[in-house]
Amino acid sequence: MGDNGSSQPLIELQNVNRFFRQGRTRVQVLQNINLAVAENEILCLVGESGCGKTTTGRIMVGLLEPSSGEVRYRGRPVNTLRGKDRAEYRRALQIIHQDPFASLNPAHTVGQILAFPLQRHRMAEGRGGVRRRIWELLTLVDLTPPGDIVNKYPHQLSGGQRQRVSVARALTVNPRLIVADEAVSMVDVSIRISLLKMLHRLRDEYGIAIVFITHDLALAKYFAWEGRIAVMYLGRIVELGPTPDIISRPAHPYTRALISAIPEADPQITRSKQRMVLRSEDIPSLLEIPPGCAFHPRCPFFVEGVCDTQLPTLEKVPDGSQYAACTPLTRGQELRLYGS
Amino acid sequence: MDLQSLASPTGLLIGALCGLVPLVIALRNRTPRPGILGFLACLLSGFACNVLGGLPMILLTVAVVVSYTYTDRDDPFLSRAALEEVDFEETFGAMVTRRLAGLGRTIRAASRALVRNKAGFLGFLGLVFFFVLNIFGPMVIPYDGQPHFYDRRREGAINLFQGPSAEFPLGLDWQGRDILSHIVHGGRALIITSVQAGVITTVIAVILGAVAALIGGLLDQILNAIANFILTIPQFPLLVVLAGLISFEDRFFLAVLLGLLDWPTLMRAVRAQVLSLRERDYVEAAYALDLGLPHIVMREVLPQMISYIVINMIFSIRGAMYAIVGLVFLGMVPFTEPDWGVMIFMGRSQGALFSAEAASMLLSPVIAVALFQLSLVLFTRSLEEVFNPRLRAGL
Ligand SMILES: Nc1ncnc2c1ncn2[C@@H]1O[C@H](COP(=O)(O)OP(=O)(O)O)[C@@H](O)[C@H]1O
Ligand SMILES: [Mg+2]
Numbered sequence: 060m061g062d063n064g065s066s067q068p069l070i071e072l073q074n075v076n077r078f079f080r081q082g083r084t085r086v087q088v089l090q091n092i093n094l095a096v097a098e099n100e101i102l103c104l105v106g107e108s109g110c111g112k113t114t115t116g117r118i119m120v121g122l123l124e125p126s127s128g129e130v131r132y133r134g135r136p137v138n139t140l141r142g143k144d145r146a147e148y149r150r151a152l153q154i155i156h157q158d159p160f161a162s163l164n165p166a167h168t169v170g171q172i173l174a175f176p177l178q179r180h181r182m183a184e185g186r187g188g189v190r191r192r193i194w195e196l197l198t199l200v201d202l203t204p205p206g207d208i209v210n211k212y213p214h215q216l217s218g219g220q221r222q223r224v225s226v227a228r229a230l231t232v233n234p235r236l237i238v239a240d241e242a243v244s245m246v247d248v249s250i251r252i253s254l255l256k257m258l259h260r261l262r263d264e265y266g267i268a269i270v271f272i273t274h275d276l277a278l279a280k281y282f283a284w285e286g287r288i289a290v291m292y293l294g295r296i297v298e299l300g301p302t303p304d305i306i307s308r309p310a311h312p313y314t315r316a317l318i319s320a321i322p323e324a325d326p327q328i329t330r331s332k333q334r335m336v337l338r339s340e341d342i343p344s345l346l347e348i349p350p351g352c353a354f355h356p357r358c359p360f361f362v363e364g365v366c367d368t369q370l371p372t373l374e375k376v377p378d379g380s381q382y383a384a385c386t387p388l389t390r391g392q393e394l395r396l397y398g399s
Numbered sequence: 400m401d402l403q404s405l406a407s408p409t410g411l412l413i414g415a416l417c418g419l420v421p422l423v424i425a426l427r428n429r430t431p432r433p434g435i436l437g438f439l440a441c442l443l444s445g446f447a448c449n450v451l452g453g454l455p456m457i458l459l460t461v462a463v464v465v466s467y468t469y470t471d472r473d474d475p476f477l478s479r480a481a482l483e484e485v486d487f488e489e490t491f492g493a494m495v496t497r498r499l500a501g502l503g504r505t506i507r508a509a510s511r512a513l514v515r516n517k518a519g520f521l522g523f524l525g526l527v528f529f530f531v532l533n534i535f536g537p538m539v540i541p542y543d544g545q546p547h548f549y550d551r552r553r554e555g556a557i558n559l560f561q562g563p564s565a566e567f568p569l570g571l572d573w574q575g576r577d578i579l580s581h582i583v584h585g586g587r588a589l590i591i592t593s594v595q596a597g598v599i600t601t602v603i604a605v606i607l608g609a610v611a612a613l614i615g616g617l618l619d620q621i622l623n624a625i626a627n628f629i630l631t632i633p634q635f636p637l638l639v640v641l642a643g644l645i646s647f648e649d650r651f652f653l654a655v656l657l658g659l660l661d662w663p664t665l666m667r668a669v670r671a672q673v674l675s676l677r678e679r680d681y682v683e684a685a686y687a688l689d690l691g692l693p694h695i696v697m698r699e700v701l702p703q704m705i706s707y708i709v710i711n712m713i714f715s716i717r718g719a720m721y722a723i724v725g726l727v728f729l730g731m732v733p734f735t736e737p738d739w740g741v742m743i744f745m746g747r748s749q750g751a752l753f754s755a756e757a758a759s760m761l762l763s764p765v766i767a768v769a770l771f772q773l774s775l776v777l778f779t780r781s782l783e784e785v786f787n788p789r790l791r792a793g794l
Contacts, residue, residue: 187488
């Protein structure tokens with residue numbers, strides 16, 4: 060999506076759709092996702108729970124195939140990659156899961172968990188090399204002294220420590236992109252910041268791109284200030300652009316609603332801040348996605364005859380740097396409260 | 400495997416030689432107690448199973464002995480030294496010692512877990528009892544196939560049954576033979592065939608179940624269809640029919656047949672478990688790390704199921720034993736004496752049901768089978784704790 064058009068994106072989703080079968084019905088989880096991640100970029104996927112963030116992340120790292128559409132790795136469709144190229148592509152993309160208690164195999168020690176990929180892909184020379192690399196990785200993710208951790212089983216570690224081990228495990232194969240799927244949402248608030256700082260540091264030092272998935276726009280604002288945010292709603296991207304612009308001048312009504320709900324550190328501001336009132340609080344089910352713009356039954360700026368009939372496309376906002384999927388807005392009309 | 404030849408004086412010698420290894424290492428480490436235990440363990444298992452018992456036991460006991468004195472400080476990696484001070488290259492010997500110590504710690508934790516669960520430990524003792532009975536019993540109580548008391552045969556009696564006496568603690572059977580010696584010698588073939596059947600069942604079920612779940616598609620459907628087909632066959636009647644057609648002169652074929660009929664239930668359970676484990680985040684991570692299907696099956700999925708698999712194997716052994724005894728009881732399998740099943744068959748057909756004198760001939764093998772089964776079932780209670788690192792730690 061535009062901002063560095065000349066260089067090849069690391070990974071690119073083009074018109075990706077994904078549905079799951081539940082018995083006889085088809086649940087359309089992702090619709091027409093277009094997203095590109097550049098080397099060393101930070102991209103935040105934000106949206107309410109169930110809107111398809113994890114599914115997008117899994118398609119991105121190749122754990123899930125799109126039902127239609129294409130995934131490209133450095134410009135090449137991933138389903139045409141074979142042999143060495145395919146192995147390189149698999150390893151270049153890693154994922155950190157949300158639940159620290161499910162992401163490590165309880166039967167193995169930390170040392171074994173890290174040694175498996177190192178040995179399998181010959182990422183280190185000999186036994187000594189593997190041990191040295193394990194030491195380095197544990198130090199890298201701030202699990203020091205490494206000797207205290209290496210022989211522990213996952214059940215002997217805290218949630219934060221486990222997430223660090225997950226990160227170290229992803230780093231064993233020198234990835235180019237890490238998808239962090241709500242990676243800090245299940246650890247104590249007190250250690251979230253240090254985990255986020257660690258991810259930032261890995262990005263700066265190793266040039267890794269990070270796709271940070273969260274339902275918390277405040278966290279996205281903090282983490283992706285130098286990057287971009289993609290806001291998702293019911294399986295579609297509704298707004299995409301540089302973080303500062305989206306936070307300070309949100310375009311799409313849904314993004315505006317999310318931002319107006321962020322509590323500010325200063326209670327004074329929080330109280331005086333105007334919360335946007337939606338026409339309905341109910342999130343529609345994926346089984347009956349509203350026609351036209353999926354947000355229209357809730358949207359305060361609903362325009363009858365436009366929003367409920369025309370499928371909005373992601374287009375450049377007239378007076379902003381971001382893209383939004385809102386028909387009246389991208390046509391240059393002024394948004395007016397419905398019924399006024 | 401012919402266990403008749405085991406438990407020999409050579410075995411005792413082999414066991415003693417093997418036992419010297421942990422003993423010497425322990426004495427050099429100044430930890431005599433585990434050393435002596437290790438010596439005895441090697442002696443016993445060498446005595447019981449010759450080289451097959453002695454050599455593996457060296458590994459286990461040495462691991463335990465080493466784990467007593469090995470401290471984490473012996474490994475530079477585990478010390479709190481700085482990166483520059485750590486030498487990551489370790490000698491082969493140092494690595495072996497480190498791994499042995501790890502193994503030893505696991506064995507110690509597992510045996511503590513085993514003792515902690517009372518019911519499970521009781522079952523374990525029961526199994527040890529049957530092991531000793533079958534391996535060492537024959538050395539003390541030789542097989543006695545000779546009729547006794549011909550001369551004292553009662554007028555008009557058609558058999559030589561006799562109740563327990565000081566000379567024959569379990570009495571005499573219909574031919575006037577010592578029942579105790581039949582119990583001591585008659586379990587081995589039955590137990591071995593049952594275990595073989597259980598192992599065959601488990602191996603087939605685990606491989607097919609894992610393959611069906613992880614590869615899926617058409618293969619999954621075919622395997623499921625076969626499993627469902629076998630499940631609809633009434634097993635025991637089929638066994639009886641087959642036993643009429645095939646001669647089970649070699650009991651191993653019987654074990655294979657039992658395994659071939661028994662795998663579907665366990666296979667479907669394994670398949671369901673693998674399907675659910677496959678969804679786990681750590682398995683997904685292994686896919687993302689491109690660790691390969693063999694690694695995912697052997698290292699990520701199966702370790703989670705090991706206690707489940709072993710417990711089910713034990714239940715398969717149990718089922719196989721019932722089936723074999725049943726077949727023998729119906730006279731569908733060629734008799735080889737001494738055998739618990741044959742004793743039950745003969746006891747019944749020679750009228751032991753109707754005479755108090757003869758009760759021992761029926762009761763002894765029935766109780767032996769029942770006790771063995773009970774030990775197996777009780778033993779499974781411990782396994783969950785023995786195999787699970789979290790439970791093993793006693794948390
Ligand atoms: N394997 C699957 N089978 C069926 N439905 C799924 C599967 N994975 C996700 N879904 C459905 O897709 C929707 C989006 O899920 P997800 O991508 O996890 O959302 P998020 O991460 O944004 O909370 C949910 O309604 C979920 O039930
Ligand atoms: Mg999610």
